[in-house]
Amino acid sequence: MIEITSEAELRELVGEVMLRAAHKERPRLHEHDRAWLARSPFCLIATAGADGSCDVSPKGDPPGFTLVLDDTTIAIPDRPGNRRVDGFRNVLANPHVGLIYLVPGRGDTLRINGRARLVRDADFFDQMIIKGHRPRLAMIVDIDEIFSHCSKAFLRSALWNPETWDPDALPSRAQLSHSMEPSGASLEELERYYGPEYLKKLYAG
Numbered sequence: 001m002i003e004i005t006s007e008a009e010l011r012e013l014v015g016e017v018m019l020r021a022a023h024k025e026r027p028r029l030h031e032h033d034r035a036w037l038a039r040s041p042f043c044l045i046a047t048a049g050a051d052g053s054c055d056v057s058p059k060g061d062p063p064g065f066t067l068v069l070d071d072t073t074i075a076i077p078d079r080p081g082n083r084r085v086d087g088f089r090n091v092l093a094n095p096h097v098g099l100i101y102l103v104p105g106r107g108d109t110l111r112i113n114g115r116a117r118l119v120r121d122a123d124f125f126d127q128m129i130i131k132g133h134r135p136r137l138a139m140i141v142d143i144d145e146i147f148s149h150c151s152k153a154f155l156r157s158a159l160w161n162p163e164t165w166d167p168d169a170l171p172s173r174a175q176l177s178h179s180m181e182p183s184g185a186s187l188e189e190l191e192r193y194y195g196p197e198y199l200k201k202l203y204a205g
Helices: 007-014 031-039 085-091 124-129 152-157 174-182 187-193 195-203
Strands: 040-047 053-058 067-070 073-077 096-102 109-119 138-149
Touching: 040 085, 040 187, 053 085, 067 124, 073 124, 085 109, 096 138, 124 138, 174 187, 187 195
Parallel strands: none
Antiparallel strands: 040 053, 040 096, 067 073, 073 138, 096 109, 109 138
16 A cells, blocks of 8 residues: 555545635535535545544435524524433533435535534524434534535535445344344344334324
């Protein structure tokens, strides 16, 4: 392997940034950013702990689940999950976060970098109730920069093209859990857990 060890070497290899990409970041939400957040049902949140260990967590809800508080602040509700709270623990140690918002069928994405904090209650929690579930906590992100990202990764991967989909080529979630996540549960129990009843548990707990 020939390792790259400096930005100068990296630039020599990949070239200089394109002009239209060099200064596209902005410090506050544009009206088009607000519209994107209103249509997005899914985002990825990247965090890092004080020791540099990293985590990327998916968050999803009906479109518009991310609440815009003002031009430089957004709020993301927490929903019931496995309670590992890896990303939240990172935020408590290191507030810097990176987010990518997706809209199904669109190749371009919206990226937000900023600093996060956790709140256990606020007046706006009532605006985040979904199917009777009021979040127990929310992550507030103070935006440092926001920008749109091009669609090349989605075009190369053909992610939204159903002709490329083959979800059954891999073991089921129950099979993966049974093979790699020792819990004492049988495969039959896991298949029931991840079966049709799983949808009923999305906002329970």
